Amino acid sequence: MRDWRYRFDQHKATLSAALVFVVIFGIYAANHPAGFSANVVQTAANKGVLLALVAVGQTFVVLTAGIDLSLGAIFILADCLASWIVIGSPLMTGLGIVGVLLAGLACGAVNGALVIYGRLQPIVATIATGAIYFGLALALRPNPGGDINGDLADALTGQGPGGVPVSVVALVVIMLLVWVPFRRSVLGRAAYAAGSAEVSAYMSGAPVARAKFLAYCMAGLFAALGGLMLAFFTYSGEASSTNAATYTLNSIAAVVIGGVSLFGGSGSAVGAIFGALIFRTINDLLFVFDLDPLWQPLFLGLVLLLAVSLGSLRLLRVRNRLELFGP
């Protein structure tokens, strides 16, 4: 009877992110010279989905109170790899896609193994592996180029019936296939528990180590999915260090805006998707309002600060100052 209230409470962060997105996307579309058209939505969606996929990957890790700074590099590595192998007959293309995703999964598994079994700090471990993954990407594509299955690329970045962007449909399908089961699996719950109170989770007999390992694997997989989309989007591969760094940091920003706690244990990948879309839309808003591009980073920074501050309001209520120093 009162169930809806509890459910609402638990999804408040995600719902607010969704609401904020709807509002600012409305403002954006209303002020766009072309208005609210299928093409405007399609372009926005394609850009948004790239960051959304990496942000979903980041969510898995952040939920366990970790962080993955190699996701941008995996994203770029997948892009470069795709520009070599996702081509040819449908069968070859399909095998290529599987190869790209397996590569992402492997990168994530290495991160997870280093952090969980090697006991390395997530930040340090993933900075190091990130450099390695980027190095591999450079080796694959010293210069921008390559090719990709054009039919598939056109299909995935185009519009479906009713003008719905196919990339969004793909994102929804991926989330239904991966996130929803994760959220309802024992390992998924253990991942949340590990981020919230790792010792308690362990003492409760939850599979903490396996859950954290899975989180890093999933992060690698989603970064690779993002990289694959990037390749479809650009019809080529490019080992861009700027993109690698930007996507890593923006994925963290998107996760925070989407209401996922950097301390772990609370939030949802759905929120992170809206966080990513909000982040992109703010960029675009500046464009339609014709603001000097020089102001863009400053404005984004302010938005980010605001979002993070909201998450820290609880610290005002701490009564034992020693608690300020722990998570």
Add this chain to the structure above:
Amino acid sequence: MEPIKAGLAASTEPLLRLRGITKRYGGVRALEEVDLAVRAGRIHAILGENGAGKSSLIKCIAGVVQPDAGTMSLDGAAVRFPSPAAANAAGVVCIFQELSLIPDLSVADNIMISNPPRRFGMIDGRAQRRMAEAALARAGAGNIHPLELVKNLPLSRRQLVEIAKALARNPRLLILDEATSALTAADVETVFRVLKALRAQGLALLYISHRMDEIAELADDCSVFRNGRHVATFPAGTKSDGEVIAMMIGREYSHVFPPKPAPVPTGPTPTLAVRDLSWGETLAGISFEVRAGEIVGLGGLDGQGQRELLLALFGVLRGVTGQVVIEGRPVSIGGPGDAKAPANGMALIPEDRKTEGLMLPMSVGENLCFASLERLSRGGVLDKAAERRAVGEMVKLLAVKTASPDTPVGALSGGNQQKVVVAKWLMNSPRIILLNDPTRGIDVGTKQEMYRLLRKLADEGAAILLYSTDYAELIGCCDRVLVLYGGAVRRELAGEALTESALVASALNVEAVAGEAGLTSAATP
């Protein structure tokens, strides 16, 4: 026919039997050759002082740690639990003192955390909710909503969720470690009803509590532990409180304490006076005074507000009410920086030297100087020569065994590290020294040096407030001891009255028993 058979089985073969269980942590023996039998359908209370081995015992039984020696059998079959999960699977479930709930998950998620109902490999939310509701009802907490997040529940409700979580695992042996410590009186009654119902259902319950009245009401059997050894097991109600306390104490005095001076004459102004200090539900109106030259102990069971009292005095807690007067001046201390300022002259030797006392990778010298950088610098620039001199003096004064002042402090032995923590604060020449269990985990030799040092500092005019979990230390070191219970000063013991039996009795909040060992019954009319 059937009940008699069950009764016979119960009297012949206990559900859980321990033989020769031994556990060591480093050089410290936590459990020594422990034998114990726990029967189904009984509530078995475990009694003992701080450090008697109760926690180690349940950790061994629940699979949190592995005993170094000895055997454990469940229903006659030998078992070994490599993890808490393995113990749970065998029907041994423990509710630990530190709550094991995940704050960000819902009540139902928490209750079913280790083995949620699944359909097609995924958690079945509806079934989970039904099972959680059943477990909550069994724990007498049917009014807790299963979808509520645990972090939104008050502490006493969380404890009930914890019990529901244990029951959801269908235990045969349920271990409760201080399970009622956070409960309100009404909730305690609920829990007692639940525990008695579980006993009637044939569960074995191992019940650890410091509250003698609870044990008297609940327990069928009692086992007393002391110094990691099992002293005795007897049916509840066959021994008086005094006899039980006598079994709990009697630790050998292995330390030598410096002689205590004659009682300090009550001078005009105490160095530290505290009036009606309160903080949330943890500190409830504490008043006391410490004079120059005095060592005042804080006693009582662990977790009765002693640590919080020291933190409150040092300005770490927010929202503290009451008055603190230093040398006749009412003060308001906003943080450690404020507390150590020359006007206040306080020092706090913290509880955990590794995280709160030292920066382990930094050198001995850097650590020593860290609390007194203001004194060792001019215009914000450190005076290297003064620093070296001060470090040299301190290393010599406390006989810190270090190859050089540049050695990382983490490379020193525990006792020497603790000396550095103390010395670091002595560099400020504090007039009020607060110590939070300063000899925990250090060797006997260093302990004795520490006792002599404390007495010397007191003789030189410092006012010392010492919290210790070691009763012998409180008796040997302190001029007076304040025994805390539930965040309030329950008793003050001094002189002849400062005995181990008096300390234990007031710590347990039972009336003091007459006679040195408490064996003779109280003669008060």
